[in-house]
Amino acid sequence: MVSIVIKIDSSSLSNPERIEQIAKRIIDEKKRGRNVIVVVPNMDLMEDKYLQLAKLLSDKPSKRELHVIESTNAQIASSLLAIAIQKRGFKAISLAGWQAGIETIESNKNVLIDQMNPEYIIDRLKNGEIVIVAGSQGVDRKNNILTLGEGGAETTAVAIAVALGAEHIEIYTEQDGIYTADPSIVKEARKLKQITYDEMLELANLGSRIVHPRAVELAKTYELPLIVRSSFGTTQGTLIKGDVDMEKNIVVRGVAYESEIIRLTVGYESYEQSSLANIFTTLADYNINVDIIVQAVIDGVKPTVSFSIAKEDFAEAIKVLEKNKEQLGFSFADFEVGLSKVSIVGSGMVSNPGVAARMFDRLRKENILVKMVSTSEIKVSVVVPQDDMVHAANVLHDEFNLVEELV
Template sequence: MTKLVIKLDEQTFASSDRIEQITNKIIQEKESGYDVVIVAPFINLIDEKVKQYAYTLSEQPTKRELDSIRSTNTQIASSLLAIAMNARGYKAVSLTGCQAGIETFSTKRNVLIDRIENECLKNYLSKDIIPIIAGAQGKDAVNNITLLGEGGPETTAVAVAVAIDAERVDIYTNATGVFTADPKIVKTAKQIKQLSYDELLELSLLGSKIIHPRAVELAKKYNMSLVVCSSTENIPGTVIKGEVDMERNLIVRGVAYETDIIRLTVGYESYEQASLANLFTTLADNQINVDIIVQAVIDGVNPTVSFSIEKEVFAEAVKVLESSKRSLGFSFADFEVGLAKVSIVGSGMVSNPGVAARMFDRLRSENIPVKMVSTSEIKVSVVVPQDDMVRAANALHDEFNLVEEIV
């Protein structure tokens, strides 16, 4: 029987009525002939209160025990859904990440999935039992509970789908699919029927909180189809796959934006002192991600390098630069706040030159200044004043005719 993995959203567990509603959707999939595996999201039920207790007992509780506390939230979610499914006469079982056979390993920055022992899941499916897995968790080599962190639930869903050779992964959200822009700020935004992995990956990286990039990367690696769809409405969602079906798609497929961008500029007395490798290695060693980078080297002018960072890491970035000024050899550091990043994305850009020129011309006609620019084969990003972000997004959505029907 064809297998389907469904990743649920947090809103599913907002009330018992919502749990009943999602139970009906899962039953519909089951009755249509699918072997279904469910991945529950992280929900905030008891986490904060219990953590407060933990910190009254110790000023520095171990990460192992804090992870164990946090893992119970998702386990509760999977158990509640299993109870609802069993009450409707459908056999279901809740599973921790460990019970589902999810094995992990740790790097300096992340906990990653190493492999999934799929015999457990296949055994339940062979007995017509619906496994409901607590997402974003697993076990390490010494059987400690580990948490996958941001993007963990959808990454779990993709990994499970690969492990059991599922047809696709349905990502349930509070929207009906992926839109050409955020409908909250671009009222004419339309739902997209299909996107490539690369297009969705760019949109996710550029500020569209649709699916976490790590899940998209894993789906692309194993060519696992994704469908972003509604958890409440029976409306066809957006299909994510390797290539979209037809060439007549619009050149630009979507507009994304990101607020609270800060531009940092570092200046040097001479080019010989301006080591980009040392600068960005130092920032990376302190877990500071940079985005758009612009270097200015002009005869007779002191060289500078500017780069954009998120507001959350600004204070730490300034601290690192100040403490490393001597070793990095720069003469001054300056910053500009109140900025935003607006991006256009589309695989059609590869074979259609002049897209960036159209973008810059439209922004110029709207009197929106461009502070920084970054490009790739399928995206162009600009940093603009944050007060102009909404206007820029709407203007670009109009410029590239995204109000048209999208294939």
């Protein structure tokens, strides 16, 4: 029997009407003769209240206990959904992570899914039940409850789908799919029918609100197709898979952006003193995420390294650099605020060497100054003044014909 794993979004559980609505949709899937497994995310509301209380009781509450408090949320949500399904005459059962056979492990401060024992879920499915799993949680080998952090519910859904050999997984969201660009800044943005795992990963800031890169990576590893679709209607969503149809010679599949970034530049007296490894290791130690890195070593000119960071990390980054100035060996540091990043993403780029040039050419024609550049096999990113970001995204969307019908 074909199994389908559906990851629903928290807005689907925000009130009784939405719970009933989503229950009906799940039942519709069941009526199609499929085994249905639903993964429920956290609901937020009361979790916040008790996490606040925990922080009142201790400035450093133990992680183990915070995991326990966090986990109860999705557990209640999955029970409520099971009740709404049962009310309509269908069999349903809610399962906490430990009941669903999800083994988690702590590694480098992150909680990962270690193993998945689907026997109990399979039993329930054989019994005709719709299985509702509290997502983003599991137990370690000592039966401690661990929660998975960001993207945990999608990742749980992928892990269950892999263990059950499900044909695909559906991610219900408030949006109805993945778009060629953010419709709020590019009016012409269109919904994609298909996208590859890698493109999805590169479009992170378009897609991460919908499917966390962590889940996309796991799905990619096991070649499990993901469908992103609306939790409201039944319109066609976007299919994420290994390779997509290349008709019409589409090279760029989406335009992404990050609106507030800051460029830091560090200068050295001589080439010998510059150590990229040192500076980026130090920043990583303080959890400062560096994005684009540009190193300029020009003969007769003092070497500099420029890198972009998110606005939130700015104050901390300056502090870290000052504190470690001597050890890191640089002689001056500078920064530029008010920048944005705009990227084009598409797996067709690999075989189309002219894509980056075409991008720069169009931006030059539009008088948009490019401050930094970074390229990968399927993405080209430019850092531009923040005021030009929306314009840049729109002209690139136009340049690469993303307004036309896509396959």
